[in-house]
Amino acid sequence: MAENAGKWPAMTIEEAHAFLTSPGTPFEMETVEIRGVPIRTYKNTPRSLRAIFDLGRAFGDREFIVYEDERLTFENHYRAATAFGRVLQDKYGVKKGDRVALIMRNFPEWSIAFWGIAAIGGVVVPLNAWGTGPELEYGISDSGSKVVIVDHERLDRLRPHLKALGLNGLVAVRTPDAELGVAEAFETLVGKASDYAKLPADPLPDPGLDPEDDATIFYTSGTTGKPKGALGTQRNICTNLTNALLGGARAFMRRGEMPPAPDPNAPQRVTLLSVPLFHATGCHSILVGTYASGGKLVIIHKWNPEQALELIERERVTSFGGVPAMVWQVLESPDFATRDTSSVESIGYGGAPSAPDLVARIKKQFPKCHPSNGYGLTETSAITTQNLAEDYVAKPDSAGVAVPVVDLKVVDEKGNELPRGQVGELWIRGPNVVKGYWNKPEATAAAITEGGWFHSGDLVRMDEEGFVYILDRAKDMLIRGGENIYCVEVEDALYAHPAVMDAAVVAIPHKVLGEEVGAIVQVAPGKQVTEEELRAHVGKLLAAFKVPIKIEIRHEPLPRNPNGKILKTVLREDMKKYEGYRAA
Template sequence: MADTKWPAMSIADANRLLTAPGMPFEMETVTIRGIPTRVYKNAPPHLRAIFELGKGWGKRDFIVYEGERLDFDSHYRAVCALARVYADRFGIRKGDRVAIAMRNFPEWSIAFWAAAAIGAITVPINAWGSGAELEYCITDSGSKVVVVDGERLDRLRPHMSDLKVAGIIAARASREPLGDALALEDLIGKPEDYAKLSDAALPDPGLEPDDDATIFYTSGTTGKPKGALGTHRNMMTNLMSAAYAPARACLRRGETPPAPDPDAPQRSMLLSVPLFHATGCHSILVPMYAGGGKLVFMHKWNPERALELIEQEHIQSFGGVPAMVWQVLESPNFALHDTSSVEAIGYGGAPSAPDLVTRIKQQFPKVQPGNGYGLTETSSITTQNSAEDYENRPESAGPAVPVCDLKVVDEKGNEVPAGQVGELWIKGPNIVKGYWNKPEATATAITDGWLHSGDLVRMDEEGFVFILDRAKDMLIRGGENIYCVEVEGALYAHPAVMDAAVVAIPHKVLGEEVGAVVQIAPGKEVSEEELKAHVRRLLAAFKVPVKIELRHEPLPRNANGKILKTELREDMKKYATN
C-alpha cells in the first residue's frame, strides 16, 4: 500500500536503501585510471556478456522495421556470422575499430553487436554527415572496416582513395555499382535466411570492464568533431542507471520496487532517435536487447507515422527530444489512434517546457513522464527525473544516479553553495576515458576524473539539477547574464508555442540583445507583440526578446535533435543594431 504522504522517503535515503549490501544496485569502490570510483557491484562486466543473453530470447521479435521482423534468435545468428567475417576475412581483433555509417536499419544493430562480441571498438558515425565528414571520422578513428548503407556509400565514393580500410561492407545498397564495397547479404545471407546460420559460440576475446568499447564523435559547432572513447564499464553503468529511476520512484511513493518477472509481457519501444547517438545506442538499444524487448524502428521521424506504429505495435514507451513529444501531442490525428498501450514517455537532449508534463498527463493519463540529463562524454544518463518528482519539479533534470558525483563550480573551479549558478562537473564510472588521440582536449575537459560539462546549472539542497544554459550560449546584455533556457521556458508556457529557441542579436552598445525564433503550434495563432507581453508578465523587462521571429515550419535541428542555434544566430543577425 502506497504511503499517502509523498514523498515517503528522501532522495538520499532512497539511494542508501537501493545501493545497500545485497541490493541490486549495491555499490563498491574500484580504482579506474588511478581514481577511486563508486561502481555498481552487480553490473554486467561487458557488452559480450549482454550479447550472449540474446540467445535466450529465442523467437521473440527484437526489431520491427517497415513491415520487416527480426527475432532474437535470427539476430544472434546474423551477429555471429558477421563477427566471423570481421575476424576471419578482415583480421579484426580486440581493440581494432569498426565504423558504422548508416541510418536506423536492423543491420546497424547487427554490425554493432558483431564488433562488440569480438572485442572490437565500434565507431558509430553521424549518418547525416557529408562524405568528407564521414571520411574524417573513419580515418581519424583508424577504423579497419566500415559498414554502410547505400546512401552513405554514395557519399563516400569521392573519398575512397583516402580511406585506409581493409574492407567496406554495404547493407541495402544497389548492386551496381558496389565498387570496392562488399554486399552484406553476400557475406552472411539474406534476412530470411538468418535462422539457418550457425549459432556456435564465438571465440572469447578476454574482455575486461575498462577495455575500450566505443568511439562516439561529438557534434561540435566549430572545428572537427572529437571522438569520445568509451569503455564497457561506461555502457554497463548506463544499463544499470537506466533501471534505477523507476525503483527510486517506488520508494519515494512508499512502495516496494517489484521483483523482476521473467514471465512479464514483452516490453516494446518506438526508436525515434539515431543509434549513432549515445541515447539511441546506450540507453535504448543495449537495455532493450538485454531485457528481451521489442524495438520498432522508424525510417524517418514523423509524428503521424509514430501514432500509427504506437497503435499497430502496441508501443509501451516512446520519446526522443521534447519537440518530438510535442509533435505527437499536437497532431491533428491524435484522437484517431489508440494510444492506450503507452506507459512511459521519456525525453532529454534539449530543454523541455514545464507545461509538457501537464500536457502528457492530459493526453496519456496513465503515463509517468520522465526526463534526464547526460552527454556523449557521460555515456548518456547522469541525472533522472521521473514520476512524482518530475511532476513536482518539471523544470529540473532531476538528481544524479547514485554512482555519479556532481558539483557546481565557478570560473576558477571552486565549488559554489547550493542554489548558486555555476558550471556542472561530473564524476563517476560513466565518464569516458577521454578524446581519441587528443590528449590536450582530454586534459582540458577532465580534471582528476571530473568532467567539465560546459553547462551552467544550479543545484538545490536535495541535489536536483536545473539546467540554465550552455556556458557558451549564455547572453550578456549590458553586463547582465541572461539564460536562454529561462526565456525559452517563458515562451513555452504560451499555448500557441510549440518550439522555441533564444539566441543573441548583436547590439552596438549593449553587446547582445535577446532574440527568439518560435514555431507556432498547428491550428494556433499568436502575434509577436502578444508573445512579448506574455514573456514580460513572467520575466524581468531586460529578458524580454526585442525580436521574436514566428515560423510555422520546424526549427532546424541536428541528427541528435538539438536545435542548430549557430544557424539561427546567423539568421537573426539581420536584426542587429549597428
C-alpha cells in the same frame, strides 16, 4: 514526499539510493580505482557488451526488432550478429581493440553490426549519418577504422574518399548489386534476413574483455574545430544500463512501494526508436537497454509524428520519447485523437531543455503515463541525472538528481565549489565518464581534470535536494549590458504560451549592449499568435530586459541536428539580420 498506502513512508532520494545500493542487492556498489581515482561502481553490472550480448540470446523467438514489414527475433538477430562477427575476424582481420566504423540510418543491420563488432571485442565507431563525405572521411581516418559498414546513401558520399582511406573492408547494407563498386554486400556476407535462422548457432570465441577495455568512439559535434572522438569503455556503457534500471526502482521507493520482482511472463515492453542509433541516447540507453531487457524495438524510418502515432497504435508501443520537441509534435498532432495510444506507459526525453508545461500536457493526454526527463552527454555515456514519475511532476523544470555512482558539483570560473542554489558550471565524476578524446591528449586534459572531474560546459544550479536545473551552455549564455540571461528561462516562458510548439532563444548583436535577446518560435498546427502577443506574454513572466526584442514566427520545424538539438549556430546567423533592430 507524502505517505501513501504503501508498506512504508515514502523515502527521500538519499534513503532510496542507500536502500537500493546496499550490500546484497542487485544495485550494490563498490569502490574501484579507475585511472588512478577511487570511483563508486555497481558491483553486479555486466563486465562487457559481450556479456550482455550472450545473455540476450535467452529471449529466443521473442521479437526484437520491427522495421516497416520486417520482424527479427532475438535468436535470429544473435545468429546474424555472430555471423557478422566471424566475417570481421576471418575475412577482414579485425581483432580486439580494432576500430570498425558504422555509418547508416536506423536499419536492423545497424544493431546486427553493432553487436557483431562488440562480440569480438572490436571498438564500434558510430559516425553521424548526416555527415558529408569529407566529414565521414575524417571520422574514419581519425579513429583508424579498419572496416566500414555503410548504407546506400553513405556509400555514395564516401566513394570519392575511398582511395585515400585504404580500408581492409567496406561493407554495404541495402545497396543494389550494380552500385556496390568495391564494397561487398552485407547480404552476401551474412545472408538475407529470411535465412538468418539457418545460420550457425555456435557462439563466437570469448575475446576476454575487461571493464576498462575500449568499447566505443562517439564523435561530439563541437562548435569549433574538428569533432572529438569520445572514447567509451565497456564499463561506461554497461553502467548506463544499470543506471536506467535503478531509476525505475527508485520511483517505486519514493512512493513507499517495493519495486516489483522481474516477471518473465509480463507483457513485452515495446519502445519506439525515434532518435539516431549513432548517438549515445539511441545506442546506450535505447538499443542496449531494450536488448538487455528482452524488449521490442520499433524503428521508424524517418521521424514523423503521424507515423509515430500509427506505429504506437499498431505495435502497442509502451514507451517513446526522444527530445522534447518530438513529444510536443505527437501531443499536437491532428491525428492524436484518432489513434489508440492507451498502451503508452512511459515517455522519456532528454538532449534538450524541456518546458515545465510539457509534463502537464503528457499527464492530460496520457493519463496512465509516467513522464521522465534526464541529463547526460556523450562524454558521460548518456544518463547522469534522472527525473522520474512523481518527482518530475513536482519539479518539472529540473533534469533530476544524480544517479548513485555519480558525483556532481557546481563550480565558479576558478573551479571553486559553490553553495547550493548558486549558478555555475556542472562538473561530473563517475564510472560513466569516458576515458578521454581519441588521440587528443590536450583536449582530454582540459576536459577531465584532477580527481576525474569532467567539465560539462553547462551552467546549472542545484537545489537542497540535489535536483539539477540546466540553465544554459556556458558559451551560449546571453550577456546583455552586463546582465546574464539564461536562454532556457526565456524559452520556458515562450513554451508556456499555448500557441508555441517549439522555441529557441539566440543573441542579436548590439553595438552598445553587446547582445540583445532574439527568439524564433514554431507555432502549433491550427494555432495563431502575433509577435506582439508573445512579447507581452513573456513580459508578464520575466523582467523587461529578458523580453526578446524580436520574435520571428515560423510554421515549419526549427533546424535540428540528428540528435534533435536545435541548431542555434544556424539560427544565430539568421538573426544577425536584426542587428540594430528596435522593438516597437
